[in-house]
Amino acid sequence: MKIGIIGAGLGGLLAGVALQKKGFDVVIFERLSQPGGRFTNYECKGFQLSTGALHMIPHGENGPLGRMLKSLDADVEIIPSKPEGYFRINGEDYLFTELKSLLSLPDRIRTSLIFTLLKFSRGGKESYREWLENKINNPLVFQIADSFCGWSLSLSASDVSSRELISIAKNIYRRGGPGIPLGGCGGVTNALVQEFENLGGRIRYKETVKGIITESREAKGIIASEKHQYDIIISNIGPKATIRLCDKGCFDELYIKKIEGIREAAGIKISIACEKPMLGHSGVLFTPQAKRIDGLNEVTNVDPSLAPEGKHLLMSHQSLKPGKNIKEEVRLAKEDLRNLFPDFDSVCKILAVQVYRGGWPVNRAPSGVYVDPVSPLRGLYYVGDAIKPEGWMETDGVAAGALEVLRAIEDQW
Ligand SMILES: Cc1cc2nc3c(=O)[nH]c(=O)nc-3n(C[C@H](O)[C@H](O)[C@H](O)COP(=O)(O)OP(=O)(O)OC[C@H]3O[C@@H](n4cnc5c(N)ncnc54)[C@H](O)[C@@H]3O)c2cc1C
Structure with missing residues (x-):
């Protein structure tokens, strides 16, 4: 069975290796001359800078990405960050657990309740900031929440739902904090490319996909420098750019409105x-x-x-x-x-x-906005950071979303 993947970003590469391993015949089309998208390195004055990410994986080797890389035999070593993080307050650095010492006794009691709720409650649609405001009124607590959300999600605490944030907190309790892959982002994507090519997969560089061939609400192939027929197409370029590659009429108005309304x-x-x-x-x-x-x-x-x-x-x-x-x-x-x-x-x-921002953002969909990886067109699936299942941040979200696609393909084909 032939699979065409649009984009050799992290999501495209993870899906490509996994499917090639399962015996599918996979070709990845990448418009650039290199793989990795926003998760690879480039050299600048002897430093390995990155095209996007901060050379960090949110849950290190214990998250969905770390575990998936292992299961795919990608040759990557992820070193746990030690300590996971400090907070600089008034010139001093505090571990998360030490922050309470900065609060009054009543606020310490309130934050104990907040920590318990982060572990055991579910949260709701209100923003994390609103959720906190119902429990405590302390500007420092709000600043801490904003810096965590800003670093980890590129959002403020007012932009993410309490439900999503609480799911993220639970995953941090269960899977631990960040890790750094040796070689940085490029260490991960290069290992995936190597494994993909060892398995016989092909990447066609400098091949921009300009259209998706559809027939009666079914994806049939892609148009790059030539037309190619595929049984399954997986898009790693985000749902918004993907639906724009399809003929008008492939999707109903409501779906188009939902996808076009996603703000990066x-x-x-x-x-x-x-x-x-x-x-x-x-x-x-x-x-x-x-x-x-x-x-x-x-x-x-x-x-x-x-x-x-x-x-x-x-x-x-x-x-x-x-x-x-x-x-x-x-x-x-x-x-x-x-x-x-x-x-x-x-x-x-x-x-x-x-x-x-725009076509090269931090996340194509903000955390807490969920897009089904199975598109309404039969045979068309999405991977990438617009497809993050609840509670999984950044590249761990990309891996968790790619696993959903693999399950869907197994079920449907
Ligand atoms: C500043 C910044 C900091 C970040 N920090 C972290 C971090 O520390 N840890 C972390 O886990 N995540 C981090 N992220 C997020 C992480 O980089 C992304 O979530 C991840 O790289 C997205 O991967 P993706 O699979 O969505 O693919 P993308 O990287 O978006 O790749 C898509 C690929 O498709 C190609 N393409 C696009 N259009 C076409 C077309 N028409 N035809 C063919 N190819 C096409 C592109 O060239 C690209 O290679 C950060 C991101 C940024 C920007």
Whole structure:
């Protein structure tokens, strides 16, 4: 059975390897000359910067991605971040469990209840911020919530439902915090490409898919530089771009409205060359009191090969709300960097400021917005970060969504 995959991003590669392993004949079409999409490396002055992600996997080797890579025999080593994260408050760094010491006794009691609810309740449609406001009125708690959501989801606590956030918290309790793949993002996608090609799969680079051939509500093939017939088509370019490749009339109005209405999660990443370790650990430094930056990591504490010898790679991330002035957002972020690190100008140099939105966002659908990976067209499926099952963030969401597609294909074919 022949399968055509549109896009060699993480989702396309995971699905490609898994299906090729099951004996399908898989071809991936990629418009660029390299694989990996927003999850690979590029070189800049001897540093391994990334096309998107911060060289981190949300649940390390214990999440859906870590486990899937293992089951696919992809040669990737993921090192757990230690500590998982610190929060910088008034110039001091606190572990999550130490944050209570900053609160009054009544607020400590309230946060104990909040932690219990994060483990055992289900949440609802109201935003996480509203959910918190019903339990506590403490600006620091709201800032901490915003920095976690900004770093992890590129959203504020007002943009994500309490249900999604509580599901995420439960997955953190169960599967643990982040990990760093050796070789960074490129270490993961290159291992997948190698496994895919070893199994006989083919990737056609510089082949932009311009259309999906359909017949009576069934996907039959794709149009790239030539026409190709497939039994199954999997799109890794997001549902919005995918439905635009199909003839008008393939989908009903309601479905088109739902898909076209999805707003991406946008963000800004700053990659910084450092003469010395600025964090000195492999976890996240959340920055709740910064003006714009939500957090930073320094992956060279785990994998020094991501920087020239003796140097470090520090990366900051901030969410970007629609309509914001980019220049101003970047100016404020640079101010944050100087406030967080008083010696910033003497030991650090900004390598790249990257803005992620539109066709190259942080997430094609924000966490908490669920799109069925099985499209209404028979034979057409979606993978990628618009297809994150409840509670799974970022690339762990991509892997969890890809597993759903594999199950659906097994059931239907
Ligand atoms: C700043 C930033 C920080 C992030 N940090 C993290 C992090 O630390 N940890 C984490 O887990 N996740 C992180 N993410 C998210 C993560 O990078 C994405 O979720 C993930 O890479 C998305 O993969 P995807 O499968 O959706 O494919 P994509 O990366 O979107 O790949 C799609 C591919 O399809 C190709 N394509 C598009 N159109 C066509 C066409 N018409 N024909 C052929 N090919 C086409 C593209 O070129 C691309 O290669 C971050 C993202 C950003 C931007």
